[in-house]
Amino acid sequence: MRSIHFHGSRIVKTGIAIFLTAVICDWFGWPPVFAVITAIVTIEPTVSDSIKKGIVRFPASAIGSAYAVFFISLFGNSPITYTLAAVFTILTCYKLKLHAGLLVATLTSVAMVEVIHSNYLIAFFIRLGTTTVGLTVSTLVNMIVFRPDYRQDIAKNIQTIGARAGSILEHTFRTVLFDAAADRKADGIPIHQLTQDIRKTEVLLRYQRDESSLHPLIGGDKDELLLAERQLLYLHNLDYHLGNLLQVPIRSLAWTEAERAVIMDAVAALADDLQHAAEYDAERHNAQLKAITDLFWEDNEELTKHNYIHPTKFPPELIILYELVTIYDLVDRYYNPESPAGSVQPG
Template identity: 60%
Template sequence: MKHFNFPGSRVVKTGVAIFITAWICVLLEWPPVFAVITAIVTIEPTVSDSIRKGLIRFPASAIGSAYAVLFISIFGNSPLTYSLAAVFTIATCFKFKLHAGLLVATLTAVAMVEVIHSNYLISFFIRLGTTTTGLIVSTAVNMFVLPPDYTKDIIQKIQGIRKKTGIVIEKVFQDILQENDKELETTEQNLVDQLEKTIHQTETLIRFQKDETKYHPLVGTEKDQFQSAQDHLFKLKLIHYHIDNLINTPLKTISWSKEERTIILKAVSELAYSLQNKTNYTSGKHQQQLKQLTEIFWDDNEDITKNNDNHPTTFPPELIILYELVSVYNLVERYYKKTADSLQR
């Protein structure tokens, strides 16, 4: 089944749901306003959310309608009726944890005050009918009209995260090796925070897509792309974790020689370059850089143990930096290996 996902698709679906809902209510000679309100708020990002929240909104709307009828019969059309209907509806919805239906229930309660003048019981059941109509129509529209597909958005965001990760890695390691402490506390943290925000947004889209697959399963290449995207995001999150460790770890004076710094900076630049543009990644070159970093790591580790009678209780900054960098190198290798495996399927 072909999916559609373009800006404004939810607006289109909302318009279609309103039209169909109002048309049905007019045919049944029911006031459309309550059904339309329900239809508007029931168009969710996924069909699963529409159904799940719809099951909450129906009893919530029934509560709002019941309170409206009750207080109209006691106080008539008065300011007290509006306030009591709203307050009791909100309190009851909170009591029964019907949070998703709170808005539509309260709107229904206060809107009913104006239109009910007699036949309170019949009016109550009509409101239930209009609410049910809005829920069913909007859920059906969400399922069959422009069904959402977030796969392309997810892939685009992951590509953006990968490129930004390359920029952040280069900036962080350059400032660490050049010992620019002030910049580390500001620019890098802002970049990492922006990256984390984008990762969370992508995770939300993945959750939406997982929910959507219950009703519109992905097949073939789309399914493979979605699974690959989840794996890629997981590895990028781990890379983000290692970068965050570096920024939040106090690093004292680094005792590397100029030659060692040059090797590490070159490795960082190559790594950042390969993340910013996947065509620049080559397995052989990546392995060569990783080997050089690993050799420096073990040499530093050996020097520390030889030059100290007692082993230090904390890791020296050189080992911390190299450990995080080697970890990122390994994650990038796995990231691109997964990409290559996906293309070969």
């Protein structure tokens, strides 16, 4: 989930990298266009990615430059030169698995055809020099200016995902599971958005892990990242169990009004825990979990004894209660990642 801040910082960093690259090339008397192209595409979400892809882009650019010089010496500035230089560059990069450098190498190859008319060997080494300048400058700018840091975005996303999960949970019980006439279409319950947010946050976590491993001086955030990873894992499992609730084939539920009230009180409390993290009360949470678990075991004995409608399947009431108890346990571990699994669990 790339924030507006990231987009703004990337624009600024790209501008600085272009300026510095052009200045250095002018100082050496080299044409800056190739270096600038390299600098633009080398600004990555993390410094680690910039370095890794830069290592690939340098040999790829050398390959493109070599093909350009070779075919210019054979055919001069002609359509066949553009074609052969580009095609052979692409084929070679694919063969050598230099995929990250393919675009830069191809652009460099075809752009050189227009500007090289003599001194082919010197032109080749100048292109290597400009590529080196573009890679080095953009990597240093990415490392120093607005250094990539996704920790705030990760923490904010996790809170947002938890709050959205609480809303979906309450909506599911109030308008679907307790109302057979309610709309059960996926469009009515945006659980797909929850899944997307979790996946985007996983990407940010990967970015931040790369940054932490590259810069030991900020390695103190490893515990923070480990906590975020565990919380996101529990949210991922919670998302899975919410999806299970939406798949329960219900027609009519055998709960009494008193049992429905117990369940809805537990659901409301659970949704509140997810939506208001600062107000989480472990004692209240465990009390609600016990009430739901007791109801699960009572229904387990009663419903399975007279299960004529679903003789080979769990009754929907038990499935719903099982999923709810599981979600309760996940929320407890979400707020206490170091604690063992809850002691009150359906078998």
